[in-house]
Amino acid sequence: MSVTILVADDDREIRDVIHIYLRNEGYQVVEAEDGLQALDILQHEKIHLIILDIMMPNLDGIQACLKIREESSIPIIMLSAKEEYLDKITGLSTGADDYVTKPFNSLELIARVKAQLRRQSFNSHIPAPSSTEICIDDLVINKDKHTVTVRGKDVPLTPIEFSILALLASHRGQVFSIDRIYQGVWKDQTAYYSENTVMVHIRNIREKIEMIPREPQYLKTVWGVGYKIEK
Incomplete structure (x- = not known):
């Protein structure tokens, strides 16, 4: 094509x-x-x-x-x-x-x-998942509809932001390094990328889903390692 x-x-x-x-x-x-x-x-x-x-x-x-x-x-x-x-x-x-x-x-x-x-x-080419919704307290991610709600309110995420959040939410408890997030979302292992790009997307997600972005309830930082969503 x-x-x-x-x-x-x-x-x-x-x-x-x-x-x-x-x-x-x-x-x-x-x-x-x-x-x-x-x-x-x-x-x-x-x-x-x-x-x-x-x-x-x-x-x-x-x-x-x-x-x-x-x-x-x-x-x-x-x-x-x-x-x-x-x-x-x-x-x-x-x-x-x-x-x-x-x-x-x-x-x-x-x-x-x-x-x-x-x-x-x-x-x-991703097949429809067997379970389209991920519920974490008041956070609901619908992978089929590409929608996110927090405390009952719709949250408008960009495609990249949604992919990062869905990746972490689908592997709750696992810590993802910036490299692993990049490879998992962008489907690429090239050296040509900026860590800041991933970090900015993480910051944007927190601004949208967290009540207090500096004290995140959902998207946690594991200092020196990466990011995770708790089980």
Whole structure:
């Protein structure tokens, strides 16, 4: 099956570089100069992954990501010259699956693209689980419907956030290192990933499901080892 990737960036030179590397890997590439063009392309073409720059005219990457997430769980990799931790949190909180800062290593970007496509392919072939609901006190995770409720209220998680929470909840009592979480959710063992990416997703999950994120009831930290959900 041919894989088509949308590259949305207002810098033509960056689009050209990414285009060349993606085409060399056998991917089809569609380009957009801003968020509005990207949204229009998504309405008319089958896209399997989006590389989305944050700083663009007309409609920036953050707003475009929010719009996309209203209708689709397509993998999104944010691309930005900003390196501040808060910017990464903002990008991932809007629903992006990964975040790469400029200037970037082209091989690293390609590795992250492949990791997201593997995760998407893996998830699309997962058979329906025998038990679709996981109940942990007031936390209810429905793996079939991809829904989460806490204390009776719906919690909107991004696809990556849901996958991390479902992974830990399905193995209650087990401690997962950051590497193991990355391999289990992204379905990849590449060295090209940032520990901060996983940690930001963990932080976002806690902000959404915990009454006091700094004193988590569900998603516990095992210092120096990783994360777990208690039995």
